Amino acid sequence: MSHTPIKFAYWVPNVSGGLLISKIEQRTRWDIDYNRKLAQIAEQNGFEYALSQIRFTAGYGAEYQHEPLAFTHALLAATEKLRIIAAILPGPWHPVVAAKQIATIDQLTGGRIAVNIVSGWFKSEFTAIGEPWLEHDERYRRSEEFIRALKGIWTQDDFSFLGDFYRFHNYTLKPKPLQQPRPEIFQGGSSRAARDMASRVSDWYFTNGNTLEGIKAQVDDIRAKAEGEGHAVKIGVNAFVIARDTEAEARAVLDEIIDKADPDAVNAFGREVRQAGKASPEGEGNWAKSTFEDLVQYNDGFKTNLIGTPEQIAERIVALKAAGVDLVLTGFLHFQEEVEYFGQRVIPLVRALESQHADPVAA
Template sequence: MTEPVKFAYWVPNVSGGLVISNIEQRTSWTPEYNRKLAQIAEQAGFDYALSQIRFTAGYGADNQHESVSFSQDLLAHTEKLNVIAALLPGPWNPALAAKQIATISHLSGGRIAVNVVSGWFRGEFAAIGEHWLDHDERYRRSEEFIRALRGIWTEDSFTFRGDFYRFSDYSLKPKPLDPLPEIFQGGSSRAARDMAARVSDWYFTNGNTPEGLTAQVEDIRAKAAANGHKVKVGINAFAIARDTEAEAKAVLDEIIGKANPDAVQGFAHEVKNAGKASPEGEGNWAKSSFEDLVQYNDGFRSNLIGTPQQIAERIIGLKDAGADLILLGFLHFQEEVEYFGKHVLPLVRQLEAERAREAVAAE
């Protein structure tokens, strides 16, 4: 029997919302707004919240709260929600990250996880004085970062000799609570999938069709099996759930119609260079259109736009394609997360229950 699909939401700890558009967004990046949002999401049935890591302004995001400390605050204001803190190798050393996350694990009853971001924005690295590595080198560094995190968390005397990180008989005490914090990572390139197939617990991919997702899942799971490893898959999606399909599509049209063209094109320039920098030219955003990039992780491509019933059925389609988790963005977060919890999530669970009964009957 398959596990129920899990749900996460993007924490708007960065200003500008989740679309690069001048449309009205009743979403705020403030701590007060986010604390209430976390409580709404927890009540609505969400499993995870994912905080974002940005160091510099741009592309509609003028303000950014730091991800780890912000995640800890959300955990302090919730009881069940798991929070995934984004970490960027370079600014973070794995020794500092391991100690931060271990402490938060104890403070939160084990509800902290991490998302290791390999980096795509060269200008950001230049602005903060961090060395910019080639595409595959960034993933090699991230893999060492993850191996170091896990080693520090599990070994009493951790020794590691990598190209980027070195440890000698290092013992971290206290270690995180069991089970260990889950490790997420993103990316669509071969290097990203290969890394996930070796070391990550979860692999995030940009928005995609079920067919496109299936190809990625088959590749990563075959590689993971060859490595004696298992990895779960999360897919990004931007949800517009409305009482009628026409209402939902009208909102999408307005978002795209009011897109900030200079910001979208600036973002497109940076991310397409990042995508093309992979040896096979297939990194995140390599094939994204202007419309796709208005939601900056291709969330419109997952097509969770319509009535609650339509969206629930499409979520099951993504689950059938291999998604274990749906990572969601919204226009007006508080109201729409609450609506999603009341009107979409119960339909998803109902469809899953029907599938389970049909499977039992077939046996």
């Protein structure tokens, strides 16, 4: 098992409705005041990263959405250490615009911004804003070009690139980002095309929530492919965390979330995402095998099973690390209170278990 401590990130609620398609009460807000305070709580309680979401249209409870780059900048300005990953959607963004925006934000905030390249799953969102909807593997081909363009613009002068989607001729960006060699690049996806792309160009690969066995299979696959490409990629996994003093309390919260799920919204979301998941040639993209209960939490976060007491959750996180996970991307019902609880009650247990595993005498 790696000696590097596992990292923790949280989903920035810059979109209304929290992270659940459920009518359960959520003491989570999408406004900037709530989010500034949340970012400060997170960095004071052991979180190293946060992820700002991208949505252009309402749907599935997300009636309001703040644009992620502007929102990320505001949160970076309110914090000192936290690194924030801004979601970028090829199509609406051109790589030169994204590269310039991110370089500026990086300069203004002491080098703490990263990006998550989202290839796109929400077809009706693309059609609503007049963007062409590419076939599944073409979306990943475009994303790979987008990432290669970002890397070139950020690290080279007189950058030229002739792709099928993007072309550059002796372009020089100044100033370049503060971070050396450049800001980190994250991407998501569960399909073969997503893993193959990550194995070639991405620094980090986010996968939906899954069982320990399912995650280990994905990690082993992507690491072997990356090694074949002479590349290294780190792994982040999505998890919806319900940490309570007793397992019964945690399970009761999960039951209430599912009991109060909005069936029409969940089923509409299911139809939309299954189109994306099954569109991959092997039929195994994100959500291709998700149940109704899984879909109540956007990215299969219940599957990772970080639900129970701090001790149970800490042990499961260390098991994820042993399977090759480098970062856990967390969602919560009541973000401010629960990020603080997680930082005070769960992370210290994880660190203690990590040190035991690192010490062969203790083991």
